[in-house]
Amino acid sequence: MALSTPSIFEHLTAAFPELTLAHDEAAPCIIVPAAGIKDVCLQLRDHPDTAFDFLMSLSGIDFADGTLGVVYHLASMTHKHKLTLKVVVPKDAPHVVSVEKVWRTADWHEREAFDLYGIVFDGHRDLRRILMPYDWEGHPLLKDYEVPEFYNGMKVPY
Amino acid sequence: MADLKENIAEHIESGRLKTDELILHMGPQHPSTHGVLRLELVLDGEIVVKVIPHLGYLHRCFEKHAEAMTYPQVIPYTDRLDYLASMNNNHGYVLAVERMLGIELPERVEYIRVIMAELQRIASHLVAVGTYGLDIGAFTPFLYLFRDREYILDIFEKTCGARLLYNYFWVGGLSHDVHTGFEKEVGDFVKYFRPTLTEVNTLLNYNKIFVQRTANVGVLPADVAISYGCSGPMLRGSGVDFDLRRDDPYSIYDRFDWKVIVGDGEVGTLGDCWDRNMVRMKEMAVSCDIIEQALASFPEGDVTTALPKRIRPPKGAEQYARVENPRGELGFYVVSDGTANPFRVKCRAPGFVNLSVIDEISQGHLISDLVAILGSIDIVLGEIDR
Numbered sequence: 381m382a383l384s385t386p387s388i389f390e391h392l393t394a395a396f397p398e399l400t401l402a403h404d405e406a407a408p409c410i411i412v413p414a415a416g417i418k419d420v421c422l423q424l425r426d427h428p429d430t431a432f433d434f435l436m437s438l439s440g441i442d443f444a445d446g447t448l449g450v451v452y453h454l455a456s457m458t459h460k461h462k463l464t465l466k467v468v469v470p471k472d473a474p475h476v477v478s479v480e481k482v483w484r485t486a487d488w489h490e491r492e493a494f495d496l497y498g499i500v501f502d503g504h505r506d507l508r509r510i511l512m513p514y515d516w517e518g519h520p521l522l523k524d525y526e527v528p529e530f531y532n533g534m535k536v537p538y
Numbered sequence: 539m540a541d542l543k544e545n546i547a548e549h550i551e552s553g554r555l556k557t558d559e560l561i562l563h564m565g566p567q568h569p570s571t572h573g574v575l576r577l578e579l580v581l582d583g584e585i586v587v588k589v590i591p592h593l594g595y596l597h598r599c600f601e602k603h604a605e606a607m608t609y610p611q612v613i614p615y616t617d618r619l620d621y622l623a624s625m626n627n628n629h630g631y632v633l634a635v636e637r638m639l640g641i642e643l644p645e646r647v648e649y650i651r652v653i654m655a656e657l658q659r660i661a662s663h664l665v666a667v668g669t670y671g672l673d674i675g676a677f678t679p680f681l682y683l684f685r686d687r688e689y690i691l692d693i694f695e696k697t698c699g700a701r702l703l704y705n706y707f708w709v710g711g712l713s714h715d716v717h718t719g720f721e722k723e724v725g726d727f728v729k730y731f732r733p734t735l736t737e738v739n740t741l742l743n744y745n746k747i748f749v750q751r752t753a754n755v756g757v758l759p760a761d762v763a764i765s766y767g768c769s770g771p772m773l774r775g776s777g778v779d780f781d782l783r784r785d786d787p788y789s790i791y792d793r794f795d796w797k798v799i800v801g802d803g804e805v806g807t808l809g810d811c812w813d814r815n816m817v818r819m820k821e822m823a824v825s826c827d828i829i830e831q832a833l834a835s836f837p838e839g840d841v842t843t844a845l846p847k848r849i850r851p852p853k854g855a856e857q858y859a860r861v862e863n864p865r866g867e868l869g870f871y872v873v874s875d876g877t878a879n880p881f882r883v884k885c886r887a888p889g890f891v892n893l894s895v896i897d898e899i900s901q902g903h904l905i906s907d908l909v910a911i912l913g914s915i916d917i918v919l920g921e922i923d924r
Contacts, residue, residue, distance in 0.1 A: 407856045433764050436860065437869050439884035451871065453858050453886075457764060457778070460785055464858070485767030488894045496601070511594040511923060520602055 381429075382461040385410065388430060396420055402466070409451075409464035417452075417467050418477045418503070424454065424463070425482055431456045432463060435483040440493035444523045448474045448499055469499070478504040496521040559587060562905075566595050570673050570909045573919030577896075577912075584904050589897045593890075596923035604883035609635055609849040610709060612883060616870075617703040619885060620921040622665050625658035625694075626863045627921075628707035631883075633788060634859035634870040635709045638851035646839035647711050648790045653724060653832050654694075654706065655789075655861075656825040660731070661690040662864035663818040666916040670815055671742050673913035674751050679742040686734050689727050693720070710844040725833050728826045735823055743812075743819060744805075752815065753806030756899045756911035760809065766895040769888050770866025771821065772915060775801040775814035782862040794831045796824050811914035818864075818916070850878055865889050865916055887921035 383391070385408040389401045392410070399420070400411045412420050424432040432454040441449040452465040467476050478501035480486045490501040491510040498519035501507055509516065515532070518525060527536055565576040574595035580588040600619065604612045616631045617624040629651060636643070668683035691701045696717045698704040706713050742748055758768070763776045773780055781798040783791040799820040801813030853876030860869040866888030875881035892915050900908050 404854070435767055436867065437858065437871060437884065437886035439871050439882070439886075441873065441882050441884075451884075453869070453871065455786075457780060462786075483767065484762075484765045484898075485891055485894060488890065509594075511597045513594065520599060 382459050383430065384408075384461075385463060388424075388461075388463055391427075391429065392420065392423065395423060407464065409466050411466050411468065414467050414469050414476045416477075417450075417465070418479050418482060420465070421452070421454075421479045421482045430463075431458045433457055433483075435479075435485050435489070436462075438479075438486055438489035438493065440497035440499050440521065442471075442497060442521065442523045443468070446471050448497055450476050450493060450499060452479070474499045475502055476500070477502050478507075480504050495519070498522065564905075564908075570912060572669065572912070572917055575893075575917070575919055575922070577908075579905065579908070581905070586900050586903050586905060586908055589900045589908070591893060591896060593893075593919075594923055596919050598924070600885060600924040601883055604880055606879065608878045609851075609880060612880065613708065614703065614705045616885075617705060618920060619887065619924060620662075620863060620865065620868070620889065620918045621702055622918055623658050623662045623864045624702060624704050625654045625706065626662075626861060626868060628704065629655055629789075630859060630861040630863070630868045630870045631872075632707045632709050633861060634857045634872040635849065635851065637857045637859055638855045638872065638874060639709070639846060639849065641710045641844055641846065643711065643844055644839050644841060645837045646715075647841050647844070649832050649836055650712060650716055650841065651707060652789055652791065652794075653829055653836075654697075656828050656832075657690050657693065657724065657727075659825050659864045660822050661687050663822050664690075666818055666864070667738065667742070667815060670913040670916070671748070673909050674748055676742055676745070676748060679738055682734065682738060682741070686731055689730070693723050693727065696720075696723075708845060709849055710846050712841045715841050721833055721836055724829060728829055732823065732826060735819060739819065743816060749805050749812060751907075752811040752910055752914070755806075755811045755903060755907045756914060757807045758809040758814075758895065758899050762895070762898060763809070766898065767891045768866065768895055769891065770863065771814050771817040772866060772892045772895075774799060775817045775914075776809035777801050777803075782860055782867060786860060788859070788861060791828070794828050796827050796831075799824060811910050814914045814916075850874075850876065852876060860886070863888050865918065865921075866892060868921075885921070885924055887924060889915075889917045889919075890922045890924075893917050893922060 389410055398413055402409045424430045434455045436453040436455050439451045447468050448471050450467045454463045493499050494507050495509040495512050560581045562579045565571040566574040576592040578590040616627040619627050664683040664687040668680040671679040695701050698706045758776050760776045760778050763773050779800050799817050801817055851874035856873040858871045860867050869886030871884040872880050873882040900911050
């Protein structure tokens with residue numbers, strides 16, 4: 381049976397009282413603390429009522445107020461319902477627990493968020509850059525990112 | 539001496555004695571990587587032990603660019619993500635923005651979008667199947683399929699003036715109406731095209747050599763496919779009955795009578811390369827069904843009435859829209875901060891996610907099988923590297 385975000389939230393708060401529900405009619409989501417995201421995801425994946433077996437997308441985001449975020453879009457193949465989870469971390473210590481062992485697809489998504497935002501996923505087995513060159517400095521999608529003048533002796537803004 | 543040789547062979551077979559592993563780089567300039575992709579192969583003789591893909595050769599910061607553009611200005615950039623399926627890319631992005639703005643589209647726009655998207659799906663699958671034959675060593679089907687793709691590109695060219703990168707779907711409508719005689723041309727094409735599918739099946743898909751190269755190769759079990767986030771023909775080839783056009787309906791696909799194609803392990807194991815390729819073949823026929831039904835009830839009307847004068851979604855609005863691209867689930871996560879530029883555009887590219895499974899399904903195969911596996915994933919580097 382397809383569940384709405386508020387009912388999934390009620391489902392979860394029994395085991396995880398630290399979650400909050402963002403009340404937004406158009407795009408409701410559940411805010412999860414950075415350290416607890418993996419346990420929440422495991423519960424969401426393994427409980428037969430939720431059965432979120434498909435991670436659609438994992439996006440980093442820079443809120444431009446000193447915090448970074450990770451947004452998880454989940455879907456269930458069996459129940460056909462969807463859910464959005466959000467994690468907010470301070471920009472100077474962006475650590476989030478990796479969900480790569482929950483859904484294998486999170487591996488590359490987390491590498492991308494690390495590459496472009498510098499968010500560190502603790503427990504990821506192979507956290508390397510994926511789109512930018514391995515020796516690139518800085519994380520380009522940050523709002524305060526400045527393009528370096530040179531990369532390996534080549535002028536960057538050509 | 540003969541004894542010693544037998545002994546060594548026995549040791550190797552039992553796994554007690556291993557030959558040295560060899561690291562070989564396939565790409566970035568390699569004909570069967572379908573673009574600039576580098577695969578680092580760890581080999582034991584000719585057996586693949588591990589595949590480490592290195593991406594980013596085509597990275598051009600699409601998401602960073604999008605933040606510096608207004609909402610409509612992003613659409614041409616989405617054309618260039620998956621350059622074989624530009625219509626579908628436009629569709630995903632404009633759908634996300636339209637949902638943020640709450641726009642109701644005129645009937646005619648929805649019909650044209652569905653017809654265009656399905657024509658594009660056929661064009662994209664024609665390239666996929668054609669180049670897949672090329673990877674395996676069959677040159678002729680490639681020419682047959684590219685010939686038919688030209689007819690579709692001609693129709694697109696007449697409507698949009700462009701053959702590959704259209705910028706045709708706009709937020710709230712289309713850039714302009716279709717050209718005169720569009721319905722007849724599309725109808726004629728579908729009638730002409732159906733026999734080609736049978737022809738290609740005889741020529742390629744049931745060809746003994748092709749079957750031997752692709753059946754039982756790169757078997758992807760359904761649970762692994764779901765865990766890796768595979769979508770599109772990759773997922774359906776593994777027997778999972780899931781298609782966004784039906785299971786997360788958008789546009790007007792729910793009005794038509796069509797069925798989701800699922801792999802069935804006809805000549806080998808369920809989820810092998812042959813199944814993935816066959817799903818694409820059969821999906822082209824399904825697209826023809828949808829187009830014919832859409833043409834039968836094609837409404838008149840103006841396509842520009844819902845185009846908004848000013849595109850500024852409310853502050854804090856966000857939307858994750860997903861559409862069934864020829865390669866799988868194309869998702870756009872768009873966040874607004876109330877200005878004319880999007881605050882964040884994230885593109886969930888199906889090729890990027892599908893490619894991540896390659897290590898899992900290539901282990902233990904020969905290098906030549908790896909070519910068959912990579913071809914069956916049907917990657918487009920433009921969307922993987924973004």
